[in-house]
Structure formats: C-alpha cells, structure tokens
Amino acid sequence: MSQSLASILAAAFLLAGSAWAQTPSPWGELARNDLAAIREALLENHPGPVDPLNPGYRTWLDDGYEAAPAMTDEITSLDGHLAVLRYYTSGFDDGHIGFESFHSRSWVRWPRFTVALRQGRFFVDHVDRDEDRYPSVGDEVLSCDGVQLEERLATEVMPYDGAIPSLEASRTRSAPYVLVDAHNPFWTRPSDCLVRDTSGTERTIELGWWGIARETVRPLLERAVYGPAPGFGVREMDDETVWISLPTFSGGDRENVARLEALSGQMPTFRDHDLIVLDVRGNTGGSSGLAYSILQGLYGEAYGDYLYSLDPYSPRVEWRASESNADFIETSTLPRFTPGSSQHRYVTGLIATLRDAAASGRDLVDVDGSSGDDPKEALPEVENPVSGTVVLLTDGWCGSACLDFADQLLPVPGVVHLGTATFADAVYIDNQGIVVPSQLGVFGFSMKVWRDRPRAHNQPYLPAIAYPGLTFDTELVEAWVLETARAVTP
Numbered sequence: 001m002s003q004s005l006a007s008i009l010a011a012a013f014l015l016a017g018s019a020w021a022q023t024p025s026p027w028g029e030l031a032r033n034d035l036a037a038i039r040e041a042l043l044e045n046h047p048g049p050v051d052p053l054n055p056g057y058r059t060w061l062d063d064g065y066e067a068a069p070a071m072t073d074e075i076t077s078l079d080g081h082l083a084v085l086r087y088y089t090s091g092f093d094d095g096h097i098g099f100e101s102f103h104s105r106s107w108v109r110w111p112r113f114t115v116a117l118r119q120g121r122f123f124v125d126h127v128d129r130d131e132d133r134y135p136s137v138g139d140e141v142l143s144c145d146g147v148q149l150e151e152r153l154a155t156e157v158m159p160y161d162g163a164i165p166s167l168e169a170s171r172t173r174s175a176p177y178v179l180v181d182a183h184n185p186f187w188t189r190p191s192d193c194l195v196r197d198t199s200g201t202e203r204t205i206e207l208g209w210w211g212i213a214r215e216t217v218r219p220l221l222e223r224a225v226y227g228p229a230p231g232f233g234v235r236e237m238d239d240e241t242v243w244i245s246l247p248t249f250s251g252g253d254r255e256n257v258a259r260l261e262a263l264s265g266q267m268p269t270f271r272d273h274d275l276i277v278l279d280v281r282g283n284t285g286g287s288s289g290l291a292y293s294i295l296q297g298l299y300g301e302a303y304g305d306y307l308y309s310l311d312p313y314s315p316r317v318e319w320r321a322s323e324s325n326a327d328f329i330e331t332s333t334l335p336r337f338t339p340g341s342s343q344h345r346y347v348t349g350l351i352a353t354l355r356d357a358a359a360s361g362r363d364l365v366d367v368d369g370s371s372g373d374d375p376k377e378a379l380p381e382v383e384n385p386v387s388g389t390v391v392l393l394t395d396g397w398c399g400s401a402c403l404d405f406a407d408q409l410l411p412v413p414g415v416v417h418l419g420t421a422t423f424a425d426a427v428y429i430d431n432q433g434i435v436v437p438s439q440l441g442v443f444g445f446s447m448k449v450w451r452d453r454p455r456a457h458n459q460p461y462l463p464a465i466a467y468p469g470l471t472f473d474t475e476l477v478e479a480w481v482l483e484t485a486r487a488v489t490p
Contacts, residue, residue: 028072031084034436035072038088038099038443039065041434047320047449048092048428050363054457057092064091071186078103079183081440086160087186089443093164093458094426095399101441109181109189109209110217115141115149116224117175118470122149124195125176125224125471135195135205138470142202144179144190153178156187164458169396169423176224180217181209226395226420227472229282232259234266240274240388241482246294249286249401260290267297274388275485278409281393281419285400295408299385306382307412311454317429318364319350319448321357328432328447329354364449389489390415393481394463395472399423406461407454416488417463418481424460427453464488 039061043049048057068088075084078101085099112128113135122141127134135141141149154165157177163170181189189209196202222228230245237243244263250256270276276298296304319325330351337344350367357365392409394402394417403425409415428446435442455461465484469476 025076027075027077027081030438030440031072031075031081032069034081034085034438034440034443035065035068035088037434037437038085041324041443042097042445045320045322045324045432045447046097046428046445047318047364047447048094050320051449054427057094060091064088075185077183077185078440079105080185081438083160083184083186085436085441085443086162090159090162093166094428094446095162095164095423095458096426096428096431097443097445098162099436099441099443103440105183105214107211107213108183108217109211111179111207112210113179114176114217114220114224115179116470117153117172119468120150122175122178123470126220133205135193136197138198140196141179142194142196144193144207145188147190149175149178152190156184160184160186164424166458167396167424167460168421169398169460172396172420173225176221180221226281226397227474227477229397230279230474232256234263237482241277242270242273242275243277243279243478244270245279245281247280247282249283249288249291249405251287251290257287257290260294264293264297267294268300268385270298271386272388275391275482275489276386276388277391277393277481277485279393280398280402280405281395282397283402283405284397284423285402285404288401288404291401291405292408295405298390299412303382303385304408306379309377309379311411315453316366316368316451317448318366318451319354321354321362321365323355323358325432325447326351326354326358332432366451384413386414388414389485391481391485392417392419393477394419394422394461396420396423398461399425403455403461410461416465416485417461418465418484419463419467421463421466422461424458425455427451427457 042061048054049061051057065088068084071084071087072080075081082099082101082104089097089099113124114126115122116125124135124137124139124141127137143149144152153171153175157163158165158170158174161174161177163174165171179190179193181187190207192204192206194202194204229247232247233245235243235245248256249260278294329347334344334347334351337347353365353367390409390412392406392415394406398406399422403422406417406422410417426446427450428448429450430448431444431446433442433444465488467477467480469480
C-alpha cells in the first residue's frame with residue numbers, strides 16, 4: 001500500500017470516527033418514544049391522572065416526564081433504556097404500575113458480601129470469603145466512598161426499582177441492592193467502605209467487584225431482606241399451640257389450591273387452642289377468596305357476617321372509562337367466563353358502560369352504582385368461636401391478597417399483630433398492559449380505583465410489637481413469637 005493511500009485511509013477513518021462520536025445514541029430516541037407512550041397510556045386509561053383525591057399523580061405524570069427524557073442523552077445501552085423507563089414509572093409510588101424489559105443481563109457484579117437493613121442500619125448479612133480484606137457477618141457498614149448507604153439507597157437504587165420510599169418494607173427490600181452493580185448507568189460503583197465490627201472497631205476496606213450469575217446471587221439477596229420464607233404447613237407444637245405457615249395464597253397452582261382448601265376444612269379443629277399463629281411471612285398475595293376461606297374456616301361464616309355488619313366501611317370502585325380499557329377487558333377477561341353466566345353478563349355490562357362513558361367524555365364511572373353510603377344491616381351478636389389468642393406474623397412481603405387477609409383478621413377481638421411492617425397497596429388496581437414502541441418490554445398499569453377503603457393509599461399495617469432481631473433466623477423468630485405472644489395473652 002502506498003504512503004499516500006495509507007494517509008487517505010487513515011484520514012477517512014478519523015473523519016468517520018469523529019462523525020460516529022457526534023451521532024446521538026439510538027437508545028436515547030428509543031427511550032423517549034417509549035416514555036411518550038407510557039405517559040399517553042396513563043393519561044388516557046389510568047384513574048390516577050383524573051383522580052381528584054390524588055393530585056400528586058398528575059404532578060409526577062408531567063414533572064417526571066420532563067425529568068426522564070433529559071436522562072436519555074446519557075444512555076448508550078439497553079441498561080440505560082431500562083433505567084430511564086423505570087425511573088419514570090417508579091416515581092408514581094404505585095406498586096401496581098411498572099415497566100418490565102423482555103431482556104435482562106444474566107449476571108451482575110458484587111463485592112462478595114451482602115448487606116441487610118435493620119432498624120435503619122446496614123449490617124453485613126453474608127460473606128463469600130473468609131479473609132481479612134472482607135468484613136464479617138454482623139459488621140455494620142457505615143458508608144462507602146464517604147456516602148452513607150441510606151443516601152445511596154435513596155438516590156441510586158430506589159428511584160429505579162419500583163420502590164415506595166415512604167415504606168419500611170420497600171427500603172428493606174431494596175437495601176441489599178445498594179452494593180450490587182446491576183449495570184444501571186446512573187449507579188456509581190464505590191471503591192471502599194467504612195465498617196464497624198461487633199467490638200466497635202472501625203476500619204476501611206477496599207472493595208473488589210466480581211461477576212456473578214443473577215440466579216446465584218438472588219437467594220443471597222432475598223435472604224438479606226427477611227430471610228427465607230417458611231414452607232406451607234401446620235405444626236401443633238403442643239396441645240395448646242398451633243403454628244400455621246401460609247407463604248402464599250396463589251390460586252394459579254392446583255396443588256396449592258388443594259392445600260389451602262384442605263386447610264380451610266381443618267381450621268375449625270384449632271378453635272380451642274390457646275395460641276394460634278398465622279404466619280404469612282413471604283406471602284406476596286394471590287387469591288383473596290382463598291385467603292378469606294382460611295379465616296372463614298377458623299371463625300365460621302356466621303361470626304364473619306356479624307363482624308362485617310359492624311364494619312362502617314363499604315368499599316366500592318370506580319373504573320377509568322376508555323376504549324382501550326374496554327378492549328382489554330373484552331379480549332382478556334370476558335373469554336374466561338361461560339356465555340350466559342352471571343360473570344359473563346357482568347363483564348359484558350362493564351364493557352358497554354366503559355364504552356358509553358368514554359364516548360360521553362366521563363373519566364370515572366361507578367359501574368355497580370353504589371354510593372358507598374348504604375347502611376349495612378345490623379346482625380344479632382354472635383359469639384367468637386375462637387377462645388385463645390390469634391397471632392398474625394408478617395414481614396414486608398405481605399401485599400395484595402395478604403393485605404386483604406390482614407384487613408379481615410386484624411379487627412377481630414383477640415388478634416395480635418407481630419413481626420415487621422407489611423408492604424402496602426395503592427388504591428389503583430386491576431391491570432392491563434401495553435408493549436412499548438421499541439418492542440423491548442411491557443408497561444403495566446391499573447384501570448380502576450378503590451373508594452372508601454379503610455386502608456388508605458400506600459398505608460401498611462404496623463405490628464403491635466415489632467421483631468427486634470438483626471437476623472431472621474427461623475428458630476430465633478419462632479422463639480420470640482412464642483415468648484411475646486404468651487406475654488401479651490390475657
């Protein structure tokens with residue numbers, strides 16, 4: 001090759017490289033288009049933007065939309081695309097909306113130890129290597145690169161993972177990820193951390209970062225949240241105490257449905273026990289009907305009806321009227337029911353009502369026509385068939401149908417709530433979803449809103465007595481529950 005030709009090719013290469021460097025990343029444009037579609041879907045179909053009782057929803061719809069596109073100039077990968085969309089959807093503080101990517105990395109980086117948040121402090125929960133350069137289990141991590149972990153959690157983790165910052169459960173669930181490099185370009189990898197050991201001695205440790213498969217590290221991170229969830233089962237610990245573990249109310253598993261239905265039939269046999277522990281740790285919900293059947297088995301239908309007649313609340317729902325919501329219900333919900341059945345007739349009427357309301361410009365519609373003020377019929381007093389103390393043991397996984405379970409159980413006389421604060425539900429429920437224009441993921445959002453629900457928007461249940469331990473070792477938790485419950489039993 002001649003010198004002149006080599007010079008020409010080199011110059012051409014430099015020009016091409018310069019032009020490439022000035023070309024905006026296509027990931028930014030993809031993210032902006034997806035953000036616009038998400039905002040439009042919420043604006044047209046979600047009750048939040050038109051909810052007079054929650055003006056903050058519309059505020060973030062607009063302000064968050066202004067902030068998120070500005071971030072798109074900095075992204076150059078699928079990781080950045082995911083981070084920006086989750087930043088926008090997380091800002092609504094609504095556990096029933098979110099963006100899920102169709103693609104995710106199979107590995108992350110970690111410093112070969114995990115941390116857990118306990119009573120506002122970060123403790124080492126697991127260490128992969130027994131060497132001096134690593135902290136020990138039980139050490140407290142005070143800061144990393146001079147920044148407290150609470151600040152890192154609030155600014156670099158929770159805004160991107162769908163968390164609700166006001167909830168203790170959300171902070172606890174997000175905390176282990178404060179030292180996990182999951183490829184979010186807006187997360188900074190610290191180089192060292194200041195730790196204090198159990199004797200009070202402080203030292204700075206230099207962090208190394210190693211790749212690890214997501215499936216390998218996930219159990220360690222989940223353990224750092226609330227420990228392993230108990231398995232389903234019933235243990236009669238003695239003639240006076242029965243411990244019932246309910247880690248799920250899922251109705252999608254036939255085997256699980258059979259277990260729950262069998263337990264419902266068994267529940268009356270426990271009524272004369274001095275102590276009944278209903279352990280719902282790890283329970284993220286499922287079927288409210290299956291959850292209620294457990295309580296109906298324990299207390300009986302007559303007593304349940306009597307308590308309901310005393311409840312001053314009559315929750316109702318309002319639907320967001322839109323053609324899209326009507327189309328979704330028509331294609332996804334209606335086919336589940338047999339033509340001519342009461343459910344089929346109800347859903348058919350719902351679809352027609354939503355279309356009519358949308359055509360007439362109404363945003364929200366009460367399909368059932370209930371005012372929420374209709375007085376309940378007072379029933380004659382029924383004696384509580386359960387003679388002993390009932391403990392509801394929760395952790396921060398308790399959400400959805402698990403919270404419905406708590407709604408029904410906690411007002412019953414003789415019930416004590418122990419453990420940690422539950423998760424919380426937004427008042428927005430019943431989801432549909434869209435595939436975003438980039439075809440890289442799906443955005444899910446709600447179509448209706450609870451009215452007159454006794455539990456407010458994003459309101460958790462706080463235990464009467466909180467678990468004080470730094471670890472959720474099964475034996476320690478059980479010993480504490482038994483000791484505490486017997487101490488508060490009249």
